[in-house]
Amino acid sequence: APNSMFDIQLMGNNSEHFTISPTSGQGKVDIRVRVALPLDFERISHYEFSLFANETASDHVGFARVKINLINENDNRPVFSRSLYNVSLFEDASVGLSVVGIVATDNDTGSYGNVNYFFSDESDR
Structure with a gap:
């Protein structure tokens, strides 16, 4: 269905260091990834996780990979x-x-x- 509602999830190793908003939407949605926990280059210098968008009325799923490289300070x-x-x-x-x-x-x-x-x-x- 056009403009179906969907839920958005963040999944992957060390993805708890980040949050997303919004976590649901309809049509075109501007998703923001924000830092949720302190980052430390000496512990983890690279993050890679996925965003999943699941339509609530069907089994349609879309995903995107996110790669983040920290710059040492x-x-x-x-x-x-x-x-x-x-x-x-x-x-x-x-x-x-x-x-x-x-x-x-x-x-x-x-x-x-x-x-x-x-x-x-x-x-x-």
Whole structure:
């Protein structure tokens, strides 16, 4: 039947990260896909799911695939393995002696995850 009512469903892996509106319609319908849960490139960088439109008065079904690729952002800050590195050192320590090993990690992917170290005269920030 022309302009039959139909229900719209979102299905697929990780589709719970998104919602659709409206979920039913008649004739031509502008369907919006919206973010429902926080997205994180480091956990899931690509989403693929399907939209199904089922006519309520018949068994006619239409579908469309949706593919979403996230763009990575520098959204994680470096974290040191300890908050304080306290070292006692004899004053006659040899030049070149390794004093302390300091480790920081960054959960971002790619170049955003690179950690650079530098000395600063500033007090704690």
